[in-house]
Amino acid sequence: MEKLPLKMKQLFNKAKLMIESSEDIKIYSHNDCDGISAGAILSTILDRREKDHDIEIVSLDKLENLEIENELTLFSDLGSGQEVDKLANNDSKIIILDHHPPIRDLNYRDKVSYNYLEINPLHHGIDGSYHVSGGGLSYLLAREFGYADLSWIGVLAAIGDMQNSSSGKLEGLNSIILNDSVNQGYVQSFNDLSLYGRQTRPLFVALSYFSDVNLPITNNRTESIALMKDLGIPRKVGDRSRTLSDLDISEKGKLFSELVKMLSKEVPKRYIHYVPKLVASDSYEFMMEENHTFLRDAAEFSTAMNACTRNNREDIALEILKGNRTDALDQLEIISKEHRRYLAQNIHRIEEEDMIKNLDNIQYFDGNGIKSQVVGTIAGMILSYGDWRKPMIGFTQISDEDENLKVSLRCSRLLAYDGIHFGNIIRKVSKSIGGSGGGHSVACGAYIPLDKKEEFLSTFNNQLNGIL
Ligand SMILES: [Mn+2]
Numbered sequence: 311m312e313k314l315p316l317k318m319k320q321l322f323n324k325a326k327l328m329i330e331s332s333e334d335i336k337i338y339s340h341n342d343c344d345g346i347s348a349g350a351i352l353s354t355i356l357d358r359r360e361k362d363h364d365i366e367i368v369s370l371d372k373l374e375n376l377e378i379e380n381e382l383t384l385f386s387d388l389g390s391g392q393e394v395d396k397l398a399n400n401d402s403k404i405i406i407l408d409h410h411p412p413i414r415d416l417n418y419r420d421k422v423s424y425n426y427l428e429i430n431p432l433h434h435g436i437d438g439s440y441h442v443s444g445g446g447l448s449y450l451l452a453r454e455f456g457y458a459d460l461s462w463i464g465v466l467a468a469i470g471d472m473q474n475s476s477s478g479k480l481e482g483l484n485s486i487i488l489n490d491s492v493n494q495g496y497v498q499s500f501n502d503l504s505l506y507g508r509q510t511r512p513l514f515v516a517l518s519y520f521s522d523v524n525l526p527i528t529n530n531r532t533e534s535i536a537l538m539k540d541l542g543i544p545r546k547v548g549d550r551s552r553t554l555s556d557l558d559i560s561e562k563g564k565l566f567s568e569l570v571k572m573l574s575k576e577v578p579k580r581y582i583h584y585v586p587k588l589v590a591s592d593s594y595e596f597m598m599e600e601n602h603t604f605l606r607d608a609a610e611f612s613t614a615m616n617a618c619t620r621n622n623r624e625d626i627a628l629e630i631l632k633g634n635r636t637d638a639l640d641q642l643e644i645i646s647k648e649h650r651r652y653l654a655q656n657i658h659r660i661e662e663e664d665m666i667k668n669l670d671n672i673q674y675f676d677g678n679g680i681k682s683q684v685v686g687t688i689a690g691m692i693l694s695y696g697d698w699r700k701p702m703i704g705f706t707q708i709s710d711e712d713e714n715l716k717v718s719l720r721c722s723r724l725l726a727y728d729g730i731h732f733g734n735i736i737r738k739v740s741k742s743i744g745g746s747g748g749g750h751s752v753a754c755g756a757y758i759p760l761d762k763k764e765e766f767l768s769t770f771n772n773q774l775n776g777i778l
Contacts, residue, residue: 312485314450315436321429322454325405328427329355332382332403335363338373338394340387340444343470343615346624347445347463348386348407350631351452354460357632367624378402387444390414390430398424406430407447409438431483439750441482443471449487461490462497463631465594470612472750476726478504478591488594495597497608502593503562503569505554508607512551514538520569521694522588522722523576528694541568553602566590577724584727604646605630614642617649620683649684656680657691666696669767671774674703682706686718686755698722700778701732703770705763715763717747718755726751730777739770 314322329335335356339349349365356363364380373392382403385394390408398404406428416433419426429447431438442450445467452460464487465480474480480488480499491497502508505516517527517534527534538545541564546552557565569589574582594608604610618627623645629638656677660666665675673696677685689704696702701721708716717740719732726732733754740747740756743765747756758766 312482314483314486315434318429318431318434318436318450319454321427322451325407325427325429325451326454328382328403328405328425329359329361329384333362334381335361335384336380336382337363337365337384337386338376338388339365339367339385341367341369341619341624342387343612343619343627344444344467345387346615346619346627347467347470347631348443348448350628351445351448351460351463352384352386353628354632355452355455355457358455358457365628367619367628378404386448390428390432395422395424395426398422398426400424407444407451409442409444409447411438437482440473440476440484442484442487443467443473445471446473446484446487449490450483453490458490458494459496461487461494462596462598465491465497466596466608466611466615466631469594469608470615472753474592475723475750475752478587480592480594498595498597499592500595501590503554503566504589504591506609508554508593509602509610510604510607511553512545513543513554513557514545514551516554519691519694521691521698522724523573523698524694525569525572525576527572537568541565555601555607581724581728584724587727588723614646616687617646618642620681620687621645621649652681653684653688653691656684656688657695660688660692661695666692666702668697668700669771671700671771671778672703672767673697673700674705674767677704677706680704680706682708682716685716686720686753689718690720690753693720693722698724701725703767708757714760715758716755717745717758717766719749719753721752723752725778735770735773739766739773742769 337349337352339345346367349367353365370388373394376394378398385406388408389406390412391410395404400423402424404426408430412430412432431442446464449460449464468480468484473484507516514531514534518529518531520528527537543561566589570585573585596606599605604614615627618624626638626641630642660675666673685704685706689702693702701719704718705715708714719736731751733749733751736754736756737748740758743762745756745758749755
């Protein structure tokens with residue numbers, strides 16, 4: 311198994327000592343599932359050490375000209391790419407735990423007058439997209455304190471950050487975290503069908519959302535039900551619709567073979583060897599959560615965390631992760647329900663009003679009015695109504711105060727398996743027109759000036775000539 315490099319381990323130990331010698335602590339963490347998980351882990355460490363602390367879940371633009379006011383300031387899942395220490399003074403103590411590309415090198419701490427410690431996997435030759443998340447780094451710090459019971463949150467963080475999206479499993483430093491959580495009895499990992507909604511979605515609904523390739527079952531519940539019937543997979547147990555988690559090994563085997571067969575008929579030859587990887591991947595189950603709840607499956611749990619951040623209810627997400635479930639769980643149900651309703655409404659509108667436009671190599675929609683935090687989620691869901699061979703790009707206004715554009719891209723995992731990295735392409739294209747962007751191969755985004763939309767589209771489209 312992967313080992314934590316000694317140099318990194320030493321830094322985690324230093325971070326631990328800095329925390330132990332501080333009394334007044336502030337945490338800034340990123341406003342997504344990974345960042346909230348990171349924040350929850352750090353806050354739990356501080357609770358257990360009886361350290362006074364505040365936590366703020368923020369977007370990256372909130373870090374400009376940040377006042378450093380506390381004895382110790384912790385940054386998690388952000389900070390490496392921002393000048394967060396611009397206003398630090400000689401007494402400041404700063405710790406950054408981030409896996410995004412750093413703008414300062416490892417020796418930076420020797421050049422400044424304050425106590426500065428940054429732990430970033432990229433300083434140590436470790437990949438930050440697939441090998442460790444922000445929450446993972448926070449967990450590795452918790453591990454230094456002996457809090458291995460927090461490892462499951464590190465697993466959730468990695469899944470929320472899509473660290474498994476390339477290989478279909480957790481690897482690198484993530485495998486250390488996973489191993490701890492399995493040893494602690496909190497997580498079970500096993501190879502399963504790669505359908506979203508393992509615990510809570512009726513199987514025929516989960517099947518109908520299959521969108522990496524358009525199949526007869528895609529967006530078609532009748533076909534999905536017929537498929538299950540053909541395979542002799544009962545739809546219900548008592549009054550309840552069965553979910554993927556209800557299926558036994560032989561049922562899953564039949565479904566796996568059938569999906570592989572259907573997909574192999576549909577995809578161009580050069581993609582065929584990726585098909586099994588598209589149908590099955592590792593899943594992660596939280597053993598202390600109840601069966602058939604969205605907290606049981608890591609992917610569903612991460613969706614609920616994202617629903618909180620996208621509705622500015624990070625407080626609820628933190629409560630849930632820190633184990634204060636009584637009221638927070640009811641709140642979370644309401645937020646998740648409202649989130650799903652909002653998504654469904656907008657997807658319906660885009661589809662009904664024929665809002666998906668096509669260029670040679672890309673497809674896009676103008677999501678005017680859609681909240682910028684969810685335009686990516688919607689792009690991913692609307693992919694099944696378009697052409698899976700092209701990436702789907704959504705545009706919307708950044709916020710009420712900022713009329714520039716947020717751009718989000720989602721694509722079939724097949725394109726990523728084939729080696730296209732849309733995160734790198736969108737970074738390049740947005741930069742060339744005065745914006746900024748980046749992200750994963752299958753899910754990425756950018757911010758661009760309002761009047762550059764057409765230029766963005768044509769440049770992006772041209773970039774893909776001969777690639778797609
Ligand atoms: Mn992250």
